[in-house]
Amino acid sequence: MSTNILYTGDNLFFLRGMNSNTVDLIYLDPPFNSKTFYSAPIGSKAAGATFEDMWTWDDVDKYFLEQLIDDYPYLVQFIDSVDVINGEAMMSYVTYMAQRIIEMHRVLKESGSFYLHCDSTASHYLKIICDRIFGKKNFRNEIIWERIKGAGKKSQHSPKKWGASTDTILFYTKSNDFKLKPYRKYDKFELLEKFPKTDENGDRYYDDSAHIFRSKSLGARPNLCYTWKNFKNPNPSGWTLSKKRLQEEFEKGNFVITETLAGPKLERRKYQKDHPGHSLNNFWEDIEAVGGDEDTGYPTQKPLKLLNRIIEASSEEGDLVLDPFCGCATTLVSAQRLGRKWIGIDVEEKSAELVMERLQEEGKLFDKFIHSNNFPRRTDVEDIDIDDKNIKERLYADQKKKCNGCKDNLDIRHFEIDHIIPRNKNGGDYYENLQLLCANCNRIKGNRPMEYLLMRINERDKLFTKKIGFSKRAD
Numbered sequence: 001m002s003t004n005i006l007y008t009g010d011n012l013f014f015l016r017g018m019n020s021n022t023v024d025l026i027y028l029d030p031p032f033n034s035k036t037f038y039s040a041p042i043g044s045k046a047a048g049a050t051f052e053d054m055w056t057w058d059d060v061d062k063y064f065l066e067q068l069i070d071d072y073p074y075l076v077q078f079i080d081s082v083d084v085i086n087g088e089a090m091m092s093y094v095t096y097m098a099q100r101i102i103e104m105h106r107v108l109k110e111s112g113s114f115y116l117h118c119d120s121t122a123s124h125y126l127k128i129i130c131d132r133i134f135g136k137k138n139f140r141n142e143i144i145w146e147r148i149k150g151a152g153k154k155s156q157h158s159p160k161k162w163g164a165s166t167d168t169i170l171f172y173t174k175s176n177d178f179k180l181k182p183y184r185k186y187d188k189f190e191l192l193e194k195f196p197k198t199d200e201n202g203d204r205y206y207d208d209s210a211h212i213f214r215s216k217s218l219g220a221r222p223n224l225c226y227t228w229k230n231f232k233n234p235n236p237s238g239w240t241l242s243k244k245r246l247q248e249e250f251e252k253g254n255f256v257i258t259e260t261l262a263g264p265k266l267e268r269r270k271y272q273k274d275h276p277g278h279s280l281n282n283f284w285e286d287i288e289a290v291g292g293d294e295d296t297g298y299p300t301q302k303p304l305k306l307l308n309r310i311i312e313a314s315s316e317e318g319d320l321v322l323d324p325f326c327g328c329a330t331t332l333v334s335a336q337r338l339g340r341k342w343i344g345i346d347v348e349e350k351s352a353e354l355v356m357e358r359l360q361e362e363g364k365l366f367d368k369f370i371h372s373n374n375f376p377r378r379t380d381v382e383d384i385d386i387d388d389k390n391i392k393e394r395l396y397a398d399q400k401k402k403c404n405g406c407k408d409n410l411d412i413r414h415f416e417i418d419h420i421i422p423r424n425k426n427g428g429d430y431y432e433n434l435q436l437l438c439a440n441c442n443r444i445k446g447n448r449p450m451e452y453l454l455m456r457i458n459e460r461d462k463l464f465t466k467k468i469g470f471s472k473r474a475d
């Protein structure tokens with residue numbers, strides 16, 4: 001797949017068209033209030049509308065409900081309980097997010113990282129969703145970003161809560177083998193202060209010769225006492241490192257023998273290149289909210305510094321960064337400046353205009369990128385011949401001779417092969433996307449999602465409820 005692409009449309013369909021294991025880093029800052037967000041002119045504040053107004057079961061893509069039910073039954077149980085605890089709006093929202101996070105997890109490389117930006121409205125629900133999809137052992141951190149200094153957001157008169165001033169970023173990886181440099185680089189002044197010396201190649205270092213030998217007070221260590229290139233430990237406490245390690249460090253240039261009037265002198269050097277910066281913890285209070293020239297007027301714009309930190313820490317030059325809710329393109333700008341490749345997706349046409357504008361303002365950096373409304377097509381799944389008799393037999397056995405709609409037990413010749421996700425919704429000719437339906441069910445379903453068929457069957461059975469797809473099949 002060629003990269004540096006801006007897609008406009010529903011990210012679920014684009015994600016489904018991407019090959020598995022191709023992305024190094026995903027950052028997403030999904031909307032809480034989708035409809036207002038989508039329909040509001042860019043620059044208008046989408047604030048004011050409440051969460052409940054925004055999410056309904058209609059926001060959930062019915063085409064992919066079956067996948068959720070079949071592949072993640074426990075997730076479905078959890079989502080059902082969200083309905084009881086928090087109501088339908090939250091249930092719809094977490095379902096919408098779960099469908100997309102499943103695809104993000106799939107397209108992420110085994111060494112990839114995932115950062116989900118949210119706030120306390122939904123962070124605890126989303127964490128359980130991510131624990132299920134990524135596996136709880138791959139949860140790394142909850143990063144708290146102090147978005148607003150001072151008292152934060154609260155009601156002015158007789159406050160009912162503490163001021164809210166932080167966002168939450170959930171950090172997951174796909175496996176235990178991933179890239180992470182959790183540092184803040186030294187600034188110019190810190191560099192001069194910390195690494196005052198320069199070697200013959202121009203590399204900065206500080207003299208750490210005070211740590212060649214262990215201090216006498218540490219007591220005798222016979223196994224660290226030795227002679228190396230005529231240098232000998234001055235007391236029985238010995239060297240700070242073994243002879244083997246000393247030789248290795250010498251070969252790396254971290255120990256240097258210099259000639260002085262008093263004879264050869266051993267110098268230990270700590271180079272800047274081996275010390276990337278200040279170690280960071282999970283509380284980020286040093287990045288201010290967007291302001292000044294950087295402000296595009298986009299309601300949920302995040303500062304470049306925030307994205308720079310994430311991209312620098314969890315990817316390398318040439319890596320592919322994906323932002324499936326790219327909004328006003330902060331992630332893409334950051335990725336481009338840092339020499340990463342990128343894919344951005346946003347549903348809103350207006351967002352695309354703003355992105356184009358911003359990318360062009362970045363000047364020559366953005367000469368080459370593609371803007372597309374067309375779904376990509378996966379090239380890593382084997383298209384199969386659906387007329388192949390074996391495929392039908394395999395499906396028949398997998399479905400235990402039952403129709404996937406009405407559940408009737410029928411002879412194989414009464415079944416037809418159906419695309420669970422129709423071709424016009426970017427569903428392909430691969431095995432996982434195929435099922436057997438009896439001729440009657442197939443006719444009812446047509447190009448519609450499975451939920452429609454199940455609903456019709458249940459209308460017939462006078463058992464219809466809106467969430468039949470979930471409640472009935474989660475067990």
Ligand SMILES: [Zn+2]
Pocket residue numbers: 403404405406407408437438439440441442
């Ligand atoms: Zn049927």
